[in-house]
Structure formats: structure tokens, C-alpha cells
Amino acid sequence: MDALRTPPTSPTAQNPSPAPGRTPYPRRWAALAVLAVAQFMVVLDSSIVNIALPDIGIGLHMTASSLSWVVTAYVLTFGGLLMLGGRIADLRGRRGTFLTGLIGFAAASAVAAFAPTAGTLIAARAVQGSAAALMSPSALSLVTTLFTGSERAKALGVWGAVAGSGGAAGVLLGGVLTGTFGWPAIFFVNLPVAVAVAAGALRYVPRSSGTRGRIDLPGATALTTGLAAIVYGLSQSHDKGFTSPLVLTALGLGAALLAAFIATERAVPQPLVPLRIFRLRTVTSANAVMAAIGAATVGLFFFLSLYIQQILHYTPLKAGLSQLPLALTITTAAWLAPRLAARTSIKTLLVTGPLLLTAGLGWLSTASVHGTYTGVILGPALLVGAGLGLSFVSVNVTAAAKVAPSDAGLAGGLINTTQQVGGALGLALLTAVATSRTGTNPSLASVDSGFQAAFLTAAAIAAAAALIAALIAPPHRPAHDSAGDQQGPLNTPPPEPRLSVPKPEWTSP
Template sequence: MTAPPRPGPALAALAACQLMVVLDASAVNVALPRLREDLGFTDAGLSWVVNAYVLTYGGLLLLGGRSGDILGRRRMFLAGMWTFTAASLLAGAAPDGTVLIAARALQGVGGAIASPTALALIGTLFDGPSRARAIGVYGAVSGVGGAIGLVLGGVLTDALSWRAVMFLTVLPGAAAALLARRHIPESPRAPGRFDVPGAVLATLGCFALTYAVVHGAERGWTSAGTLAPAAAAPLLLAAFVVAERRAPQPLVPRALVADRRRAAANALLALLSATSFGSGYLLTQYLQRGLGLGPAATGLAFLPWSVLVFAGARLAAPLEARAGPRAALLAGSAATVAGAALLAGRTPVGYAEGVLPALCLFGLGIGLAFAAVTRAGLVAPPELTGAAAGLLNVSQRLGGTVGLAVLVAVGGFGSAFVAVLLYTLATVALVPFAARRSAEAAPGALPAPDPPPTPGRPERQPSPGRPSDVARRTE
């Protein structure tokens, strides 16, 4: 795939996609109480404003990632962005709750197509140090976007209405689509066709698992509405595995699952997501309920987290270049362990002396580790980058959803952070497997770009060079 003549606008379009997805999630959560008053939602109905998005987004990520490989990544990125943008307009103008929930589900469809395709485009458009920087920016936007969403969501809801929050992602979505149309070249299509049985089984399995988790957290883990999908999910996912083994062109290509490093990287990303989602949720609840902060003040309180996520993501590239990916992963995981240890088993007294140090450690650690593990999980041949990105997005989404549900079930601030501490210790244990030097030799894998980049999707063939240069780049 040819690099764009102006990489800046191309990266801006891809980063705007990630900003849009993260911004929407945090801003909508802040607007829920006002939205309930205006549209007359019940408690159960209000939860579907969030769940409709989560279910379609989580269920369609694998299919969305693979669609870019087969149909063209630029084409599918544009389709996803325009779908999300149109759905945001519909949500903001929704006359009743039914239309709003349908619009949120449609946003999930657009996000499931655009998000993995954007990550795949970074892997193919950028190479060497530029790829490391691009992934650092992409990852940093994720952390900053959450806090921006909290602040803007609170301000817009108080000053205008919840509808302004729904319209918030329209401009970033439209701008990203227009920039991509002008500055991102189309990728060559991979030969093949969609694995329809695999896509159906994967979507239903992810849907059932996600539904069981969100329903269990709200209605109880022993209710029929939780137990039925919880029992169906492993059966559907097992059937998906069987179907993939028999399919001539599987939805998750065999080259992706044959590499143990990639499997460890996806597991590590799931645990990092559980740590990030879970600790963010717990600390947000404590700031509002324990310390009495409002939505906008809570968003401002999270700014150190966001700034350090940004800094950590940008630091990952030079750290990997000097000491390799294992150093970046270990440093990031160790920082999250320290943050969880500060809060495990106890409730902080105040913000400055209790919450702030943990926020800073979590932010720095998550920024470093997310960047490095994304790069490790994206080592794949160019024609499979979309599938690899979809797999990473599924790991992130399901890890965050299931991890948060476990913390809600545990209950109690200090006890829940004991579980967070276990998540972080498990990430440390996985680092040696996710950053093995020999991993690049797995079937279908490509050597990593020149200086060991940060979180990246090594999609393109490395630049020609001496054999010794290529050997050094396989870390």
C-alpha cells in the first residue's frame, strides 16, 4: 500500500475516529440522568442506551476488521465513519426512546467497522519510526478522549441538553471521513470471501457473552436472562472455533492464531482493558459519590490520568527503541501494579493524597503498555492486518466489559481494587510471552519495523536492508 503524500492529515483522520468512539462513550454516560428525565426512560430502558451500542459494537468487531481486508480498508473506514456520523445525528434528533436506542445500535455498527479498519490503516500507511509515532498518537487520543468526553458531556448537558451530547461526535466524524477521502489511498483487496458461518457464530457468541455480562451486572447473576445467554455464549464460540478450522477462508485466519505471541498479546490487552475500564469506573464513582464532585469536576479530576496516558503512549516508542518491547511492557505493567496496590483493600481519604497518585500511575502504565502490546498484536502480513486489528479490538472490548462486571460483582471499593491488583499482576506474568524475540518467526508474521516501534500494527513489509538490520528489527 502506498504511503500518503501528506501523512499528517491521514493520521488526523484515523485519530479522529478513535477520538469519536472514546468521546461518545464517556460523554453519553454523563448525560444519562438528564436523558432519562426528558424521554421518560425506566431504569431498564435507560440501560439500553448504553447496551445497544456495546452489543452491536462488540459483536461485529471481527467482521468489521475482516471486511477492510477483503473490500478495501479506505472504503470500509469511510462506510463506518459515515454510518456512525449519521447515527449520531439521528440520536440527537430522536423523538423518543425507541428511536434513540436504534440510533445507538447503529452507532455500534459504524464503530465496529471504522475502529479496527483505522488501526489497520495505521499499520499499512506508516512504516518504521513514523508508524511508532502514529500508534503513539492513536493510543494517546484514547486516554485524552475519555476525560474530554466527561468534561464536555457534563458542560453540554448542564448548559444545553443531552441532545448536544449526542451531536458531539458529528463534526469529528464528518471531518475524519472528509480527510480520509482526500488523503488516504485505497488498500489492495485481499483475495478471498467472507466466512459467513464464522461471522454469524462469532457475532452471536460475542453478543451473547456481552449481553450476559451487562444483564448480570444489572439484574443479578442467577436470573434467567443472565444464565441463558451465559450458557449459549461458550457453545456458540466453540462452534465458531470448529467452523473456523473447517472453513477454507476463515474469519480469523489461521496465521493469526498460530502465533503464541499474538495470543499472549491479546490476552494481555484484555487484562489491561479490564484494569483501565475497571479502575476508571471505580474511581469515577468514588469521586462523585464519595467526594461529591459533579460530572464536569470529575472529568477535570481525571485530566492527570489522560495526560499521562498520552505521555506514556509517546514514551513507548523511544523506550522500545532503546531496550525492546519487553521493557516497555514491563514498565507499563509495573506502574499499573503500583497504582492498584495503593488502593487495594482500602478506601482513599481524599483526592490529592489518595486518588491522584493512583490516577497518575494508572495513566502512565496504561499508556506505555497499551502502546507496546498493540504493536505486538498487530504483527501480521499486510492482507491480514484488518483481521488482526479486529481481534485486538475484540480482546479490548470483551476484556473491559467482563473485567468491569467482575468488579461490580465483587462490590466494595477496597475489595474491587484487590481484583484490579490481580488483573495487573497477571499482565506482568504475560509480558515474557507477549514480547518473545522468536515470535516474529511465526507462520505469516512479518519482521517489525526499523526501530522497535510502540504500539503498532506491523502490516507492511520492512524496508530493504542488510540481513543483520532485519534481524535486529524482529524484536
């Protein structure tokens, strides 16, 4: 009984995952709660600015094209540096990496709240994204190593619910805060949350040491700058045209840098992204689906927020509250996902989720200047919410299956990278599509036409996610278990530990 109250106090090992037959970390559920709140804040900040964008544009004298960079600066640095963050977590220790990112995130939030110019705000958002790239993969790797067997399935279900609901909740909370206190409040709100998370992490999250190795800075540089070049090229295409020298140069440079990244990963002894991980069909399929879901989702929240305020003329507060059904549906669907998977399979949810998202986005593409909330917003919101809730849970569970504990940070960084990178590329593409329909002298009808085109393109991307899941995702039907560490709902058998990794011991925070 004493072992259940007090964790072992011997030195930490390289991998903080409890070995089979050993006592699980007793504070794991409290640790999960702390880490889930942090992840919620990270996901929240990718969408909380959307409702506030019109007010930010007025306050900082920003054009429509520059406003998109308030979102892009965050998701691009977040996605581009996530793999580096995951590698740092594995090499330098997961709790320390998490806390470092948390401090940076809070500091950047304070700067964003006081930003006097557009450039300061965009720079602060980039730092926010960089800090989130340290927080998110280290938190997810902690979750996947704190839990095993059927408990890991439940923990990942909670994680999926957080990831799925954070985007919708960001739109809701952003509207409430902007309408009540003004747009700086959407950044101020991070400060008390960060303080509470830091206190919880120091109390409940266990310490762990990292493994030996080097950080692949050339690979990280090539990946991040390559993605930035592609996003920049796409963002300029609606003004310059896809065939302009600037756009072609940016896209070509981005493609060359990404090719250099792949070549680097093949050559260096300790790559940022060991390409061997893609031999797992679970990893390949989950990340391909997540990239498409991210592309559709970031664009969805961006353009839906603008449609509600610019076409339906909602106030920020009313616009935020209008997203409550979407947020509740995402949370409910994510909560039901483990139960549905136990009756069907993970792959069924992995296909069904994007199909529901496709239907909702297709319905939104019919939104017109004469649209109403009940006619063109509520129904699609319910379909989109159900699709996102099922998708995020099934994708996260699929991505974590069959991954060795020593690669937990890698897998966590990879799945988050594809979501954020997909979001950055998707927003750039959808903005180009919408602007091409709007024209240089936009009227209300032409702006609405641009929104329709963006929603329809997002629906096509979501349909591609469903097709990818159907074609390449491995079939898996969860088995019911009777032992705590056996295969359970939403879970595959835990990976066998590597012989070179010592058996871990837990240490108190």
C-alpha cells in the same frame, strides 16, 4: 522530485502497502492525522457517556442496571463486529469501508442525541458501535500499510497515544459538555467532527481496492451473539444469582456459540478469523494483554465517574475537569513510550504498563465515603494514566509486528476486538461484583463498598495482564536504524510481501 509531489496514478492493487524501494505515499502523515482523529472519536464514545449517566438516568427514567447498557451496547457491538469490519475492509477496500462506518456513526449519534426513550438510546448506541466496528479496523490497517520501517513505529506510537488518551478524554469532555449544555451534547459533538474527518479522508486518505473472497457471516453471527449471551448472563447474575437458570442458560448458550465460532473458523475456506494468525506469539500475547487491559479500563471509567458524583458529590462539570490529570498523564506516557522502548524493550513496557495500572486501581480500592480528591483520586489517576499510556502503545506495536500487510485489517480488527470485548465482559463482571456488595437497599456506605470491590477486582485483572505479558510475550529490543525502511525503535522488520499479491501503486484520493 516529481514522484515526491504526485503519487502514481496506475490502478490500485489489492494491498496498498508500498513495496520496498518504492516511493512512500506522500500524504501519509496528513492521512494519519485524519485517521487518528476518527479513532479518537471512536474511543472517546466508549467513555464520554460515563459522567452523563446520572443525568441520562433522570432524563429518560432509567434504572441503575439499565444505565450500564448505555455503555455495554456500544462496546459489545463494537467488539463483537470488529472482526467482521476488519474482513470487510480487506475485501471491499479500506477507505470505502472507513467512510461507510463514519456516515453510520454520525447518523446514530444524531439519533442518540434526540432519543426520547431509554430503548431508543440503547439501540442508537448499538448502531454507533456497529459503525465504529467498520471505522476502527479499516483505519488501523490503513495506518499499518501507509508506513513502513521506523516510520511505522512513530505512526503506531501516535495511534497508541490516541487509543490511550481517548478513554480519559471522554470522561473529561463528557463532564464539560454535560455540565454546560446537557447530556445530548455528548452525542451532538460527533457531528462536526465526522464532517471534518470525512472531508479530510476524501482529500488525504488513498483509495485502495479489496481482495477477492467471501465474508464469513456464520462466523460473525456466532461470535457476536455468543459474546452478547455471556455479557447478558453476567449482567443478570447480580439480580438472579450465578446459579439461576437464566444466568446458567445465557452463559451456556454463549459458550456453545463461541465453540461453534471456533469450529466454523476451522471449517470454512475463508474464515472471519484465520486461526493461523495466533501462531504468532506477538499476536497472541498482545491480544491477551489487551483483553485484560480493556476489562479493567472500561470498568475503571464507569465506576470512577459514579464514585466522584455519587460519593464526592461533584457536579458533572467538576467531575469531568477532575479527570484532566489522568488524560494528560496518558498522553504524556504514550509520547514517552517509544523513547523508553528504545532504551529498554517493548516487553519491558508491556509488563510495566499493567503493573502501574494495578497499583493505581489498588489505591482506588481504598476510596471511602470520607475520601478527598487529593487523597484518593489524584495519586491513583497519575499511576493509572502512566500505566495506560505505556500499555496501549506497547500492545499496538506488539500486535502489528510480523503481521503480513494482507492481514493488516485482520490484525487491526483483532486487537480492537479484544479491547472492546474485554471491556464489555469486564464491565458486566465488575457491575455484578459491585452490586453484590451494595445489596438491595443501598446506603452511601454500601455503595462505596461496592465501588471498592469493583476497583479491587479491576486491579486483579490488570495484574493478570502483567503476568501474561511477562510469561508469553516474546522479548524484543528495538534497534536503531540509519535507513528509512530498516528496523527502528518500536518496530520489527516489515513483513515480506506475499508472492501472490501484486506490487502496489498509490492512487490519489
